[in-house]
Amino acid sequence: MNDVPVPYQVTGVRRESADTVSLTLAPAGEEALEPFAPGQFAMVYAFGVGEIPVSVSRIGRRELVHTVRSVGAVSAALCALRPGSQVGLRGPFGTGWGLERAAGQDIVVVTGGIGLAPLRPLVLAALAARRAYGRLNLLVGSRTPEDLLYADRIRAWVDSHGPLHCQVTVDRPSPAWWGHVGLVTTLLNSALFTPENTTAYVCGPEPMIRATARDLLHRGVRPERIRVSLERNMRCATGHCGHCQLGGVLMCLDGPVIGWDRVESLLAVREL
Amino acid sequence: MTNSTTTAVLDRDGLSALVQALAAQGRTVVGPTVRDGAVVLAEIASADDLPFGWGTEVEAGRYRLVPRDDGAVFAHTAGPQSWKTYLHPQRERLWSAERAADGHLSVTEDGSEQPSYAFLGVRPCDLRAIAIQDRVLAGGRYPDRGYRERRTGAFLIAAECTEPGATCFCVSMGGGPAADSGFDLALTEVLDRAGHRFLVRTGSEAGEEVLSGLPRHPADAHTRNAARTAVDAARDRMGRAMPPVDLRALMGESLEADRWDDVAARCLTCGNCTMVCPTCFCTTTEEVTDLTGDHAERWQHWDSCFDVDFSHLHGGPVRASARSRYRQWLTHKLSTWYEQFGSSGCVGCGRCVTWCPVGIDITEEAAALHDELTDRLRREKQKETER
Numbered sequence: 314m315n316d317v318p319v320p321y322q323v324t325g326v327r328r329e330s331a332d333t334v335s336l337t338l339a340p341a342g343e344e345a346l347e348p349f350a351p352g353q354f355a356m357v358y359a360f361g362v363g364e365i366p367v368s369v370s371r372i373g374r375r376e377l378v379h380t381v382r383s384v385g386a387v388s389a390a391l392c393a394l395r396p397g398s399q400v401g402l403r404g405p406f407g408t409g410w411g412l413e414r415a416a417g418q419d420i421v422v423v424t425g426g427i428g429l430a431p432l433r434p435l436v437l438a439a440l441a442a443r444r445a446y447g448r449l450n451l452l453v454g455s456r457t458p459e460d461l462l463y464a465d466r467i468r469a470w471v472d473s474h475g476p477l478h479c480q481v482t483v484d485r486p487s488p489a490w491w492g493h494v495g496l497v498t499t500l501l502n503s504a505l506f507t508p509e510n511t512t513a514y515v516c517g518p519e520p521m522i523r524a525t526a527r528d529l530l531h532r533g534v535r536p537e538r539i540r541v542s543l544e545r546n547m548r549c550a551t552g553h554c555g556h557c558q559l560g561g562v563l564m565c566l567d568g569p570v571i572g573w574d575r576v577e578s579l580l581a582v583r584e585l
Numbered sequence: 586m587t588n589s590t591t592t593a594v595l596d597r598d599g600l601s602a603l604v605q606a607l608a609a610q611g612r613t614v615v616g617p618t619v620r621d622g623a624v625v626l627a628e629i630a631s632a633d634d635l636p637f638g639w640g641t642e643v644e645a646g647r648y649r650l651v652p653r654d655d656g657a658v659f660a661h662t663a664g665p666q667s668w669k670t671y672l673h674p675q676r677e678r679l680w681s682a683e684r685a686a687d688g689h690l691s692v693t694e695d696g697s698e699q700p701s702y703a704f705l706g707v708r709p710c711d712l713r714a715i716a717i718q719d720r721v722l723a724g725g726r727y728p729d730r731g732y733r734e735r736r737t738g739a740f741l742i743a744a745e746c747t748e749p750g751a752t753c754f755c756v757s758m759g760g761g762p763a764a765d766s767g768f769d770l771a772l773t774e775v776l777d778r779a780g781h782r783f784l785v786r787t788g789s790e791a792g793e794e795v796l797s798g799l800p801r802h803p804a805d806a807h808t809r810n811a812a813r814t815a816v817d818a819a820r821d822r823m824g825r826a827m828p829p830v831d832l833r834a835l836m837g838e839s840l841e842a843d844r845w846d847d848v849a850a851r852c853l854t855c856g857n858c859t860m861v862c863p864t865c866f867c868t869t870t871e872e873v874t875d876l877t878g879d880h881a882e883r884w885q886h887w888d889s890c891f892d893v894d895f896s897h898l899h900g901g902p903v904r905a906s907a908r909s910r911y912r913q914w915l916t917h918k919l920s921t922w923y924e925q926f927g928s929s930g931c932v933g934c935g936r937c938v939t940w941c942p943v944g945i946d947i948t949e950e951a952a953a954l955h956d957e958l959t960d961r962l963r964r965e966k967q968k969e970t971e972r
């Protein structure tokens with residue numbers, strides 16, 4: 314359903330960090346959205362407040378999970394929801410990550426902050442078909458150890474499945490932090506991949522995406538094999554409101570996941 | 586589209602009968618009228634509401650009504666509105682939502698019946714603008730249902746141009762004063778010693794049907810010739826022109842031009858140009874709740890890329906400077922529109938030039954960008970040969 318939101322019920326709420334919450338949503342009535350692909354997003358409607366784009370962070374048979382960071386009116390209202398509350402959903406919208414592009418290749422997943430949320434379903438899908446791919450790297454950047462999303466589950470992915478090379482880094486360590494400190498791009502040094510035979514998936518703040526794509530290119534990963542997810546203001550998600558433009562790209566239709574080859578020169582222009 | 590076109594001549598009574606016939610079909614007839622010192626589009630009850638005897642004088646940032654003693658009705662140029670006012674209204678309710686006491690949400694799409702319009706006096710540039718908005722709003726993966734209903738229900742009567750204004754440049758945008766397609770009926774006003782009349786051509790079966798019920802005269806050779814001559818002459822009397830270059834490529838090459846700073850120093854970022862432009866389609870949404878808090882409505886209204894909130898992200902706007910917002914408008918119109926919707930976003934109607942409070946003229950800006958680019962390329966070439 315793309316015209317009006319379909320009611321979904323909050324069946325689970327999980328606090329991921331001080332400002333971030335995962336909502337498990339199930340259709341409240343008969344009507345349900347078409348299945349989502351990893352990387353796609355929904356327009357999530359908080360009654361009486363507004364509607365914002367949010368990626369799917371887990372895809373169940375009937376249930377969807379959205380991980381929302383509270384930054385303003387609508388996201389704060391979503392983060393305050395309790396089990397039993399209802400939201401409206403439109404979707405699925407936009408392009409997916411396209412995991413099939415990585416068949417037989419090494420995979421490098423690089424995330425910054427909330428950028429891990431849209432990539433979780435991709436990591437889960439890759440783990441579920443582990444043999445279809447080469448080496449699987451997950452490089453996670455977080456502001457602080459406390460902001461790290463899905464910490465316990467990341468540990469479970471590493472332990473329970475085939476080899477997942479996972480590294481985590483933080484900008485500001487706490488006293489108990491024993492891991493890496495610094496930009497997520499520094500983790501590329503110890504990631505295991507053959508650049509000419511690698512597909513990368515990147516999501517996070519735009520400066521982080523630029524820096525990561527630059528480093529991957531520098532190492533020899535082909536630009537069209539660097540898949541990034543970009544954020545722009547989105548009011549409609551259906552190509553009609555004009556808000557999500559980046560040059561000729563309409564991010565809600567041509568993105569949010571798009572090849573670096575299509576956006577590199579556009580992102581090089583300030584304020585485009 | 587029909588294969589055969591019927592041509593006839595209507596006199597003023599025929600024009601009146603046309604308005605009555607469309608009203609009798611239950612249509613809301615909209616046409617140009619004189620109001621508040623401008624030709625504005627409004628619902629008309631009879632042909633008497635049309636601007637007989639009014640012309641316009643326009644320049645960049647200037648618009649003036651002038652009386653004409655020949656009694657012409659279609660001698661004015663584009664006013665401050667366009668047909669998008671009706672097809673893509675300024676405000677529209679998208680849906681209503683109710684929250685029950687137990688938290689249950691129900692959402693109802695706005696299902697109000699769309700009016701059935703007849704537009705009288707659609708200029709050829711505006712026919713092209715409607716076709717462009719059709720591609721944006723009714724084409725593509727997610728057609729806008731309300732727009733499509735209003736659009737398919739509308740009866741379009743074109744009025745070919747015989748009096749282009751000083752800010753018109755449709756010819757240089759690949760258009761012209763003649764109506765080629767996309768109408769149900771097309772009128773060409775003829776005023777000479779043989780009288781005040783309209784050559785009428787049909788463009789659809791609906792047009793054939795309406796015409797067949799009107800008092801009309803056969804299309805005589807003299808009227809045909811007079812109509813053709815007037816439209817041909819209009820083609821050569823455009824007030825302005827875009828530079829005759831590949832505008833799409835020019836914009837692509839000019840993203841870092843200095844000219845953007847120059848225009849940004851003059852532009853008030855008021856967004857008038859986007860409001861008057863017949864192809865500009867951008868909208869935003871707003872949430873309206875009633876006092877009980879259990880009823881909410883989602884409204885859509887026109888938005889402008891000149892508004893700093895247009896590109897709002899929680900870290901700040903993507904396009905904070907006036908330079909970047911003017912660049913967004915011009916490059917979208919002339920260049921990136923092709924990638925998104927397969928054509929230019931500008932039909933050369935001149936509205937944005939006329940209604941800009943400080944007289945910014947997109948043909949002049951494009952020409953300046955072209956000069957800057959030519960200069961830059963020349964200097965680069967020089968450097969290369971010196972090396």
Ligand SMILES: Cc1cc2nc3c(=O)[nH]c(=O)nc-3n(C[C@H](O)[C@H](O)[C@H](O)COP(=O)(O)OP(=O)(O)OC[C@H]3O[C@@H](n4cnc5c(N)ncnc54)[C@H](O)[C@@H]3O)c2cc1C
Pocket residue numbers: 354363365366367368369380381382383384385386387388389427430431543544545546547569894895897898899
């Ligand atoms: C494809 C995509 C996927 C995303 N996925 C996620 C995700 O998985 N998790 C997540 O946490 N975030 C995600 N985001 C980001 C999320 O959509 C934003 O954080 C969210 O829109 C912020 O909305 P807000 O109301 O909370 O904050 P605000 O900053 O208040 O903005 C809300 C909206 O209101 C509008 N607005 C705000 N102020 C004004 C104003 N003054 N005038 C006009 N309009 C205004 C803006 O258009 C804005 O989109 C995603 C974004 C995109 C584009």
Ligand code: SF4
Pocket residue numbers: 858861862863864865918930931932933934935936937938947
């Ligand atoms: S950009 Fe200006 S001239 Fe072109 S269609 Fe829009 S208002 Fe008319």
Ligand code: SF4
Pocket residue numbers: 851852853854855856857858859891940941942943944945
């Ligand atoms: S170009 Fe003119 S009309 Fe458009 S925003 Fe600037 S000042 Fe306003």
Ligand code: FES
Pocket residue numbers: 546547548549550551552553554555556557558563564565566
């Ligand atoms: S979000 Fe409206 S056009 Fe992309």
